[in-house]
Amino acid sequence: MYSEKVMDHFSNPRNVGEIENPDGVGEVGNASCGDIMKIFLKVENNVITDVKFKTFGCGAAIATSSMVTEMAIGKTIDEALELSNQAVAEALDGLPAQKMHCSNLAADALHEAIKNYKATHP
Amino acid sequence: MKRIYLDYNATTPVRPEVLETLLPFYREQFGNPSSVHWAGRQVSGAVEKAREQVAALLNCSPAEVVFLSCGTEADNMALKGTVDALKEKGNHIITTAVEHPAVLETCRYLEKTGCRVTYLPVDKDGMLDLQELERAITPETILISVMWANNETGTIFPIEQIGAIARRHGVRFHTDAVQAVGKLDVDVQKHNVDLLALSGHKLGAPKGVGVLYVRRGTRLTQFMHGGHQERNRRAGTLNVAGIVGLGKACELATAEREPNHARIKVLRDRLERGLFAAIPNIKLNGHPTERLPNTLNVSFAWIEGESLLLNLDMKGIAASSGSACTSGSLEPSHVLGAMCVEVTLAHSSTRFSLGSDTTAEDIDYVLEVLPPIVQRLRDMSPLYNCGKVDACETCDTVKKL
Numbered sequence: 001m002y003s004e005k006v007m008d009h010f011s012n013p014r015n016v017g018e019i020e021n022p023d024g025v026g027e028v029g030n031a032s033c034g035d036i037m038k039i040f041l042k043v044e045n046n047v048i049t050d051v052k053f054k055t056f057g058c059g060a061a062i063a064t065s066s067m068v069t070e071m072a073i074g075k076t077i078d079e080a081l082e083l084s085n086q087a088v089a090e091a092l093d094g095l096p097a098q099k100m101h102c103s104n105l106a107a108d109a110l111h112e113a114i115k116n117y118k119a120t121h122p
Numbered sequence: 123m124k125r126i127y128l129d130y131n132a133t134t135p136v137r138p139e140v141l142e143t144l145l146p147f148y149r150e151q152f153g154n155p156s157s158v159h160w161a162g163r164q165v166s167g168a169v170e171k172a173r174e175q176v177a178a179l180l181n182c183s184p185a186e187v188v189f190l191s192c193g194t195e196a197d198n199m200a201l202k203g204t205v206d207a208l209k210e211k212g213n214h215i216i217t218t219a220v221e222h223p224a225v226l227e228t229c230r231y232l233e234k235t236g237c238r239v240t241y242l243p244v245d246k247d248g249m250l251d252l253q254e255l256e257r258a259i260t261p262e263t264i265l266i267s268v269m270w271a272n273n274e275t276g277t278i279f280p281i282e283q284i285g286a287i288a289r290r291h292g293v294r295f296h297t298d299a300v301q302a303v304g305k306l307d308v309d310v311q312k313h314n315v316d317l318l319a320l321s322g323h324k325l326g327a328p329k330g331v332g333v334l335y336v337r338r339g340t341r342l343t344q345f346m347h348g349g350h351q352e353r354n355r356r357a358g359t360l361n362v363a364g365i366v367g368l369g370k371a372c373e374l375a376t377a378e379r380e381p382n383h384a385r386i387k388v389l390r391d392r393l394e395r396g397l398f399a400a401i402p403n404i405k406l407n408g409h410p411t412e413r414l415p416n417t418l419n420v421s422f423a424w425i426e427g428e429s430l431l432l433n434l435d436m437k438g439i440a441a442s443s444g445s446a447c448t449s450g451s452l453e454p455s456h457v458l459g460a461m462c463v464e465v466t467l468a469h470s471s472t473r474f475s476l477g478s479d480t481t482a483e484d485i486d487y488v489l490e491v492l493p494p495i496v497q498r499l500r501d502m503s504p505l506y507n508c509g510k511v512d513a514c515e516t517c518d519t520v521k522k523l
Contacts (some may be wrong), residue, residue, distance in 0.1 A: 002432075010432060016502050027504065034426055034445055034454065034469040038504040054504035056466070058428035058445070062502065 002059055003093040009063035014070050017052040023121065026112025029105050035061050037109040039069070043117055048072050048080055053109070060099035064088050064106035072110055081114055083107050125438045126484045130324075130416060130477030131273050131301060132442060136367065137326035137478070139374060144328070144367035155360055156351065165362050172369025179372040180318065180335050181309040188334045188352045189365050193300040193321030194224040196334035197267075199356065200296045200317040201228045203342030204265045205237055208294075212262030218242045218250060218279075219460035221269050224319075225298055226456075229267075238262070247409040248277035248461050256287050265294050270302035274444060274457045274473060275408030276417025278306065285314025294340065300324055304375040305383065305414055316340050322364060326478065327371035331364030386476050387415035389485050393474060394418050396489040401496050407444075407458060407471055416476040419444070421467035424506040425499040430472055433495040439488055444471035466505065 002010070017040075024041035035057040042050035051069040055062050068088050072080045085107045089095045127135075147168065153161030155169045170184070177184040190196055205213065217229055219241045229239045240258045244250055250268070259266075266288045271278045281297060288295035296317035299308050304325045310318055318335040322328060336342060336355065348357030397404060403423040422430065427445030434441055444455030445468070453459070454468040463471070474488070500506040 010429070011436065013502065031466045031469075031505075034466075036504050054502060056424065056503045056505050057426050059432045061426070062429055 001096050002063070003095075005091075005093045006060065006063040006095065009066040009092065010059045013053075013062055013066035015052050015066065015073075016054070018054065019050060019052050024113040024115075024117025026109045026114070026116055028109045028112055029057070031056075034058070035105055037061065037065050037105050039065075039109045039113040041072075041113045041117055043077065043121070046076050046078075048075055048077065051110075057105075058099070060095050061105065063092055064095075065109070067091050068106040068110050077114055077117070081111060083110060123438045124487065126440065126480075126487060128439060128441045128474045128476060128480065128484070128488070130480075131276075131473065131475035133323045133329065134326050134477055135479070136328055137371065137374065140326055140328075140367045140370045143370040144363045147363035147366050151362075155362060156349065168366050169360060169362060172365045172372075175369035175373045175376075176320075176333055179303070179308065179376050180320075181311050182335055183338065185353070186336055186338055188336055188355050189360055189368075190332050190334060190346075190352075190356050190358075191330055191361070192332040193222075193298065193319050193324075194332075196319035196321075196332050197222070197224040197296075197298050198228050199334050199342065199345060200319060201225065201232065201265070201267065202345055204294060204296070204317070205232055205235075206343035207341040208264040212260075212264045214238045214240070214260055214262040215265045215267060216240045216242065216255065216258050216263060217267040218244065218269070220244055220248060220272055220274075220277075220457045221267070222273055222298055222300070225267055225269070244277075244460050246461050246463075248272060248275050248407070248457065249409055249412065250279055250284075252280065252283055252287065255284065256291075259287075259291050259293060263291070263293050265296060267296040267298070270297050270299040270308065271306065271414050272408070272457060273301045274455055274471075275419045275461075276301075276414035276475075277409040278302070278412045278414060280412075281315065282313045288316075289314045301414065304371075304379060305416060307379070310335060310337070317342075322368040322371065325368070325371045325375060327368040328364050331361050331368045333368070382478065383415045386480065389480055389482060390416055390418055390474075390476050392482065393476075393485045393488060394420075396485070397492065400489060400493045405463075405467055407461065407463060414475075418474045418476075419471055420474075421463065421471045422496050422499075423467060423470065424503045425470050425496065427470050427472055429499055430470065430495065433499070434488075434492070437491045437495075439491065442473045442475075444473070445469040 019040040022040040023043040027038040029035040038054045040052045053065040055065040085104045155166040173184040298319045300321040316337040320333040322331040346357045405421045407419040427443030458468040
């Protein structure tokens with residue numbers, strides 16, 4: 001069902017954890033639908049220098065969280081806002097149709113974290 | 123890599139004795155049992171022998187055994203056949219909220235055609251209230267349909283008492299016994315059952331064959347029209363090889379049920395004790411004592427079921443889950459919902475169902491491999507050690523575990 005890339009990110013997820021004193025935090029999803037993603041950001045000079053995630057969810061949820069953090073590091077805030085759920089799914093060589101909604105959460109969580117950063121660092 | 127199969131409630135491997143018995147019917151004994159010539163006669167005897175073997179397991183007469191394609195078809199025939207045959211008498215069905223979709227979806231369909239259905243609730247152990255069941259009976263009630271044992275949690279319903287209640291009120295009693303056959307004593311006389319669904323592939327027989335037991339005198343409208351097979355109750359060329367295999371599987375089940383029950387229960391209890399000793403904050407889903415000997419359904423706080431199953435799969439272990447991600451819908455298991463299991467615990471529910479080939483080494487391997495997997499997933503989860511313990515409904519439930 002899952003591509004090799006998805007299985008790799010699922011078995012060896014990158015950037016798991018939390019950031020102490022993060023510059024931005026975003027959380028999406030809810031317990032009742034079985035997916036919660038939380039993303040922590042460290043930002044310096046408008047560039048994302050560190051990202052960490054915590055996820056409660058299925059294989060696709062963990063893999064997409066891991067991939068989105070990998071794609072976000074080193075990008076500027078504006079570049080990161082351009083990252084779409086589609087881009088995350090493509091970077092993973094695609095997801096099964098019924099799992100696309102899981103991937104939707106990953107980029108959304110990143111965007112929420114950026115929104116939080118902007119709101120707290122005007 | 124070692125492969126360990128712990129999903130026997132989903133399906134079972136065809137037993138070697140069963141395979142040996144049925145292979146000739148794919149080779150030289152290929153006739154249609156309805157034919158009058160030598161090719162037909164060769165096989166019709168084998169079909170009738172299988173019928174007797176099934177009847178012996180159920181303690182009924184062979185004439186009361188109808189062969190069909192699967193457990194789902196048997197449930198459909200029992201429900202739809204009853205509703206149509208008894209439409210002058212009434213249109214009310216009593217069933218439970220935790221039935222298999224083969225019963226629930228058929229009931230939902232029958233509601234659209236004008237039936238009234240009562241879905242009895244269950245308590246947190248998945249058990250029924252018999253007084254509530256009896257109170258639900260009305261003069262229009264034409265059928266009580268209660269599964270013998272639940273496929274997800276293994277909870278066993280008090281079928282003998284339900285049968286007695288049904289008999290007392292003159293209401294027909296159907297049971298989906300797909301998970302119970304081969305594991306429990308399914309004597310239809312002792313339990314006052316009028317209709318019973320059985321599925322071959324849960325018993326070491328092939329997929330594609332099942333039985334509906336129909337007590338003599340139980341009128342059912344025919345839905346599979348065509349030839350005259352099965353005494354005009356269900357048309358369609360018989361799945362001879364499947365039926366012969368099913369007969370053999372029933373014969374083995376009659377002989378082995380009790381020793382197997384004891385052996386598998388020891389292994390299941392070993393797994394259960396081991397998990398509860400090694401992993402904190404887990405919950406049993408199902409009745410503590412009235413439960414199938416092979417089934418263990420456990421929720422692991424703060425993690426999700428499919429990711430747990432994938433990790434187990436990577437270690438060669440096959441199990442199943444009640445999470446939404448594995449059900450194909452956005453909702454977790456309806457059975458756990460009916461038991462009021464808190465939603466994140468429902469999403470993490472994992473079912474281990476043991477069987478004939480399960481060994482103590484298999485169980486010990488799972489006990490070695492599962493705790494680190496759970497810890498790894500917990501370390502990744504925003505719900506674990508989140509620090510908001512007082513405000514958190516999940517943690518509140520978990521605290522009470």
